Amino acid sequence: MTGGAAGGGLSAEAAARVALVKLKQMGPARASWLLASNPAVAVLEALAAGRLPAVSSPGPAGVNADLIGAWARQLRTPELELERIAADLERHQVRVLVAGDRLWPFALDPDPPAVLFCRGDAELLAGGPRVALVGTRRCTSVGRQVAHRFGSELAGAGIPVVSGLATGIDGAAHGGALAANGVAIGVVATGLDVVYPRANHKLWDQVIEMGLLVGEAPPGTRPDRWRFPARNRLIAALSEVTVVVESHARGGALLTASEAADRGRAVLAVPGAVTNPAAVGSNALLADGCPPACTVADIVDHLESRPVPPPGGRAAATPVDLRLVGSDTETAGQGRSSRLRPLILAEAAAGDVHVDAIVAASGASVPEVLAEVQRLVGEGLIRLDGSTITSTPPPP
Amino acid sequence: MFATVASAVVEGVEGHPVSVEVHVSQGLPGYTLVGLPDASCRESRDRVRAAILSSGLTWPNRRVTINLAPSGLRKQGASLDLPIALGILAASDQIELPRLEPMGAVGELGLDGSLRPVSGLVCMAGAIDRPQLVVPACGAAEAAIVRPGAVRSASDLRQLVDALRGEGPPLPVVGPPLAVEALIGVGDLADVRGQPMARWAVEVAAAGGHHLLMVGPPGSGKTMLASRLVGLLPTLCSDDALTVTRVHSAAGIGLPPCGLVRRAPLRTPHHTASLVALIGGGTSALRPGEISCAHSGVLFLDELGEFSAVALDALRQPLEEGLVRVTRAARAATLPARFMLVAAMNPCPCGEGGATGRCRCSESSRARYARRLSGPLLDRFDLRIEVSPPAAHMLLDGPAEESTAEVAARVHRVRAAARDRGVACNALLPPDTLDQTAPLSSEARAILRSALACGQLTGRGLTRVRTVARTLADLAGADEVDAEAVSAALALRSLPASVLGIDR
Numbered sequence: 085m086t087g088g089a090a091g092g093g094l095s096a097e098a099a100a101r102v103a104l105v106k107l108k109q110m111g112p113a114r115a116s117w118l119l120a121s122n123p124a125v126a127v128l129e130a131l132a133a134g135r136l137p138a139v140s141s142p143g144p145a146g147v148n149a150d151l152i153g154a155w156a157r158q159l160r161t162p163e164l165e166l167e168r169i170a171a172d173l174e175r176h177q178v179r180v181l182v183a184g185d186r187l188w189p190f191a192l193d194p195d196p197p198a199v200l201f202c203r204g205d206a207e208l209l210a211g212g213p214r215v216a217l218v219g220t221r222r223c224t225s226v227g228r229q230v231a232h233r234f235g236s237e238l239a240g241a242g243i244p245v246v247s248g249l250a251t252g253i254d255g256a257a258h259g260g261a262l263a264a265n266g267v268a269i270g271v272v273a274t275g276l277d278v279v280y281p282r283a284n285h286k287l288w289d290q291v292i293e294m295g296l297l298v299g300e301a302p303p304g305t306r307p308d309r310w311r312f313p314a315r316n317r318l319i320a321a322l323s324e325v326t327v328v329v330e331s332h333a334r335g336g337a338l339l340t341a342s343e344a345a346d347r348g349r350a351v352l353a354v355p356g357a358v359t360n361p362a363a364v365g366s367n368a369l370l371a372d373g374c375p376p377a378c379t380v381a382d383i384v385d386h387l388e389s390r391p392v393p394p395p396g397g398r399a400a401a402t403p404v405d406l407r408l409v410g411s412d413t414e415t416a417g418q419g420r421s422s423r424l425r426p427l428i429l430a431e432a433a434a435g436d437v438h439v440d441a442i443v444a445a446s447g448a449s450v451p452e453v454l455a456e457v458q459r460l461v462g463e464g465l466i467r468l469d470g471s472t473i474t475s476t477p478p479p480p
Numbered sequence: 481m482f483a484t485v486a487s488a489v490v491e492g493v494e495g496h497p498v499s500v501e502v503h504v505s506q507g508l509p510g511y512t513l514v515g516l517p518d519a520s521c522r523e524s525r526d527r528v529r530a531a532i533l534s535s536g537l538t539w540p541n542r543r544v545t546i547n548l549a550p551s552g553l554r555k556q557g558a559s560l561d562l563p564i565a566l567g568i569l570a571a572s573d574q575i576e577l578p579r580l581e582p583m584g585a586v587g588e589l590g591l592d593g594s595l596r597p598v599s600g601l602v603c604m605a606g607a608i609d610r611p612q613l614v615v616p617a618c619g620a621a622e623a624a625i626v627r628p629g630a631v632r633s634a635s636d637l638r639q640l641v642d643a644l645r646g647e648g649p650p651l652p653v654v655g656p657p658l659a660v661e662a663l664i665g666v667g668d669l670a671d672v673r674g675q676p677m678a679r680w681a682v683e684v685a686a687a688g689g690h691h692l693l694m695v696g697p698p699g700s701g702k703t704m705l706a707s708r709l710v711g712l713l714p715t716l717c718s719d720d721a722l723t724v725t726r727v728h729s730a731a732g733i734g735l736p737p738c739g740l741v742r743r744a745p746l747r748t749p750h751h752t753a754s755l756v757a758l759i760g761g762g763t764s765a766l767r768p769g770e771i772s773c774a775h776s777g778v779l780f781l782d783e784l785g786e787f788s789a790v791a792l793d794a795l796r797q798p799l800e801e802g803l804v805r806v807t808r809a810a811r812a813a814t815l816p817a818r819f820m821l822v823a824a825m826n827p828c829p830c831g832e833g834g835a836t837g838r839c840r841c842s843e844s845s846r847a848r849y850a851r852r853l854s855g856p857l858l859d860r861f862d863l864r865i866e867v868s869p870p871a872a873h874m875l876l877d878g879p880a881e882e883s884t885a886e887v888a889a890r891v892h893r894v895r896a897a898a899r900d901r902g903v904a905c906n907a908l909l910p911p912d913t914l915d916q917t918a919p920l921s922s923e924a925r926a927i928l929r930s931a932l933a934c935g936q937l938t939g940r941g942l943t944r945v946r947t948v949a950r951t952l953a954d955l956a957g958a959d960e961v962d963a964e965a966v967s968a969a970l971a972l973r974s975l976p977a978s979v980l981g982i983d984r
Contacts, residue, residue, distance in 0.1 A: 251843065438868045443676040450680035451952060451968040458967035462930060470695060470976025471677050471866035
């Protein structure tokens with residue numbers, strides 16, 4: 085591992101840090117421990133010589149002579165040469181931020197990452213306060229809608245939305261932010277070139293194009309299970325306020341919330357229906373004293389620095405509108421359809437509803453209900469999947 | 481001495497005439513059977529010999545040669561035992577040859593000389609053109625369907641030989657089949673409580689012959705609904721009844737006591753059924769498979785997700801054409817397969833669907849489960865519904881639901897309207913005649929136009945929606961297909977999210 089400044093704008097320290105995190109079995113905890121008292125260049129020199137650098141504490145478990153030997157061997161391979169690292173980053177269009185850089189967002193953080201890899205517009209880290217919207221992968225359609233709406237209203241108000249690019253709540257939050265042409269910052273546990281989950285690759289590309297994708301793992305890192313809790317702390321660290329939209333009794337979103345609380349940041353939770361298993365965790369946060377986030381105004385109130393509101397003032401809190409204005413193309417069945425219409429919209433707004441429930445509640449016949457449902461689908465107000473009605477089309 | 485007896489074998493659902501030629505001559509005792517007999521046919525030697533001896537007759541101690549003509553046609557099964565025995569007896573002068581002339585014979589022989597029933601009698605009877613036909617007593621009613629008045633039944637070889645010699649009473653003539661049998665084993669629709677959407681979808685499917693897909697968690701009543709659907713169908717017309725009887729006879733399925741199958745059949749193959757069992761074929765007889773046995777009836781595939789992808793794919797062609805062509809290297813057969821497909825499946829491998837908190841499946845296993853159902857097969861289902869478990873209070877205290885008889889009255893009315901249009905059911909309406917048979921109101925046309933424009937419907941889907949809308953209009957008693965019918969038909973075609981593999 086040669087010292088000195090590398091070409092392409094990558095400082096020696098930054099390159100050394102990248103090489104450090106590229107070592108196998110080198111997770112954030114071990115990297116932080118080694119870097120606590122030494123610059124990365126010195127750490128690498130020590131490891132290459134087969135010994136530990138000067139450390140002030142015993143450190144995490146598992147760092148034994150075999151591991152150090154393995155690291156020493158790996159440091160001798162050509163992949164960890166300075167030039168190779170710089171070229172590799174260039175090829176993946178990844179920018180590297182380390183402590184001391186102008187855009188480094190973790191200046192006062194107790195547990196910062198060794199390196200922050202970025203794809204997209206890193207300047208977005210210099211903007212105003214950011215809000216994290218997090219939640220479970222197995223969310224309900226109501227949770228998805230709320231995440232989408234909050235994401236779009238926050239981003240529309242000029243507040244970047246931070247989330248994990250996972251399926252479920254995270255994806256919906258980012259989808260909303262992007263739909264409002266706002267800023268989405270995605271924090272991932274894999275290398276920035278490894279799309280996970282595969283289903284979200286379009287979202288991934290859009291976040292890179294219109295926002296910022298960050299992570300602490302070098303390019304090529306696979307989605308190891310243990311990296312996700314570590315990623316969650318970065319989401320909390322990057323945001324002034326963390327909002328848990330929906331969470332089961334146990335979940336990564338609750339970890340993000342506790343990381344935020346540890347850093348003294350505000351944590352809010354969206355109240356969920358008591359019958360909703362996906363809201364058990366988020367409701368428990370409310371019981372523990374987190375303020376509720378029923379509208380975007382609740383969230384913005386907790387920001388200490390006010391963002392510049394968009395023209396037209398702060399987005400007003402509106403419940404899902406029932407759009408009771410009847411369509412003027414329908415002339416047949418006025419009486420019953422005008423009764424069915426608000427009933428279907430109201431039931432759908434409360435969550436997924438089966439056609440049978442509408443039939444039971446309205447007393448209309450099945451073909452009448454289906455015809456009205458199809459009319460509402462045609463107007464884009466509801467979605468029909470099989471026999472289940474949902475309120476608005478879910479975000480892509 | 482030489483004798484010939486007329487008989488027949490079954491291939492697919494067709495009977496082929498076979499001429500059993502027996503030649504007994506001087507020479508060392510021997511027995512040769514030629515004409516491509518299969519294993520069970522070749523075993524006839526021992527059966528026939530024992531049967532003849534058990535009946536008190538003599539086995540000729542000379543050279544016996546038997547030819548099953550035409551020699552290029554494979555003969556399978558033991559149905560040729562009786563004609564072989566009769567031929568040997570005639571050729572050894574134990575019965576008079578002229579007595580055998582006007583007769584055809586089919587039957588398996590037991591070692592004690594008794595006559596055993598064979599499958600496919602209906603098909604065979606149609607292939608023998610002699611004035612009289614001797615068949616085993618058990619199952620003789622089958623043959624009488626095709627050749628009324630010509631069928632004689634015998635219970636053992638001795639009885640038959642005595643009748644031929646004039647030493648015993650003549651063989652009894654088998655009468656024509658009796659009235660339609662009662663519908664047993666099919667539950668009443670009134671048992672289905674509290675599931676209005678599913679009940680209604682079953683009514684629409686029965687009325688128009690539309691293929692129905694039900695998606696729902698275990699215990700939601702999908703199997704119950706499918707079995708009650710058959711009860712709604714009208715009795716078969718005589719042409720269909722004859723075809724179904726021939727198919728069931730060839731497949732070896734027991735026929736009702738009256739001999740003719742008058743009720744629409746319900747076939748429920750298990751999901752481990754092999755491709756051949758489902759489609760038909762096999763190495764020897766090209767037997768009809770489950771889809772042919774469901775002709776003019778219902779093929780119910782429970783646990784659709786558990787069927788092999790190969791088997792499901794093989795269903796597409798018969799669904800399109802209404803028949804299945806089974807070909808082997810040397811032979812081919814065309815089997816009828818115009819059935820109504822009803823399928824039930826769980827929304828995901830664990831069965832609980834995408835409902836959060838209850839589904840134990842990972843996203844990838846759910847996506848993989850949804851992928852098993854290929855797009856083209858899914859497209860064949862005109863009605864796709866989700867069956868939700870009924871509310872508990874509806875099961876115990878809910879109002880009385882309509883019975884099968886009440887719903888069947890409406891279904892029969894719609895079927896009659898379809899017959900007036902020249903098809904057995906609305907699902908079979910040819911696309912090019914839809915403008916005459918299913919005229920759209922201008923509102924309906926506009927709805928379809930916007931559905932086509934936004935990509936919700938393909939051209940094929942458009943035809944299917946129009947036929948379903950035609951059924952809905954018939955159920956409502958309307959001549960013209962209006963906007964409500966078209967809207968409901970479009971809604972019935974929407975796919976459950978679990979089948980699409982997406983998270984709702």
